[in-house]
Amino acid sequence: MVFKRLLGSLGVGGPTVDTVLDPGAALPGGALSGQVHLQGGNADFDIDHITVELVARVEAEHEDGESEGGVVFERFTVGGGFRLGEGEHRSVPFRVGLPWESPVTELYGQPLGIVLGVRTELAVAGAKDKGDLDPLAIGPLPVQEAILEALGQLGFGFRSADLELGHIGGTGQQLPFYQEIELTPAPQYAHRLNELELTFLAGPAGLEVVLEADKRGGLFTSGHDALTRFTVPHDATGDWNTLVDGWIRQLVEHRGSYATHAPYGHGDPYAGHGHDDDFGHGHDDHHGSHHRSGPGMGTAVAAGAAGLAVGVVGGMVAAEVVDEVGDFFEDEDEDEDEGEGEGED
Known part of the structure; x- marks a missing residue:
């Protein structure tokens, strides 16, 4: 520039x-x-x-x-x-x-x-x-990329991504906001899920993976949200598809109980510990009610990125996303300039 x-x-x-x-x-x-x-x-x-x-x-x-x-x-x-x-x-x-x-x-x-x-x-x-x-x-970090790749290979598709103000309770979150990556369900889970939301909370020792499911209701039950959390070391390797699929299965089969996984094990270098609970118990009061984003600028990701079944959504292309990023920054600068001018005599 x-x-x-x-x-x-x-x-x-x-x-x-x-x-x-x-x-x-x-x-x-x-x-x-x-x-x-x-x-x-x-x-x-x-x-x-x-x-x-x-x-x-x-x-x-x-x-x-x-x-x-x-x-x-x-x-x-x-x-x-x-x-x-x-x-x-x-x-x-x-x-x-x-x-x-x-x-x-x-x-x-x-x-x-x-x-x-x-x-x-x-x-x-x-x-x-x-x-x-x-x-x-x-x-993404290598472990983040591996998880996204596994989700794509399992059949999940990218819908959108945004940043939410607030904290996820029970985690080691440090920033005043967290990222949500919203995914469409894989075919094998389409009858159980409306949407899957993924949050990464990285730290020096490893990665916290927070998964939230918007679960479909049944004939005699209403739909609800469920939350689960896992930890993964940065140097984890192995069969990511099996690991991530296990996470999803635990999430969709959740029955309101509090589950604990074994700490990092000898035979499984990325076995973590976590818990799942209904969403109302998973986030603290700083965030308030859960936000559901509609399709936004995050929906424009070229097909094949990270293996996710993504594509152009809502008529957007990647170049338009870049333009909107620039527009946002320009608006921020203009707002500051106006604020500074109002304070002058």
Whole structure:
């Protein structure tokens, strides 16, 4: 991107800032690197600090319905404490660690519709201003990819993905939101499930996998949601199709009991421990009632990504998803500019 964002709080003639990320998708818990490019204004300026923020578009439920907005989920100071000369060009390299729970935005280069961005804040002579929001791409960890591959091979199809404000009770969740990947049921489970929802909560020691089923009702029973949770180490290998199918079977056969699996075993390197319960007992009060998303921008994923039976839904294509990501960031920037202007005399 070009140097298109003038630091408005410094007035005409102030420095400009642009952040360029290194090519390729980052990984949860991995490194994010790039360069912050500065261009001096019409005078010397003292750069107090340069801060990089990670921003996500998150959906929230409340009494009046649903809304969405930007949430800053990490901040890093990557430079500062120097004077930027008049008209000087300077690049500040950075390398920071992403949170382990960073949501996955793409599979094999195809966007899921999750909107993440990197925004740079420059503090100059006591004044602060934010630069452009640049899209951030995050791919799956190997164990996440293996689980998604297994679901695809079992016949589950991608429907949508979004970020939900709130916490999943009983988990080690750290971020103020969690990612839901919504899947259509495999043929062998179509009579039992309306939808399967998947959440990954990664950490240094491994991965928590939260599965929620929207279960169909029977002749004498009503449909309801059921939740189960499993843990998997990062170095797990083996027959993923059998493992994941076992998870699904436990979920659909749930009868309201509290189940516990053996800890990591000797014969099964990815055997985890977990529990399942009705959804009402699975999420804490920070989230409120469960949100059901309709088809959104996450429904546009090219066929074959991660083995899931996905395709173009609702007339969208991947390029349009990218356009919507850019539009969201531009709207966020405009809102901030308006807010700053309203506060001026």
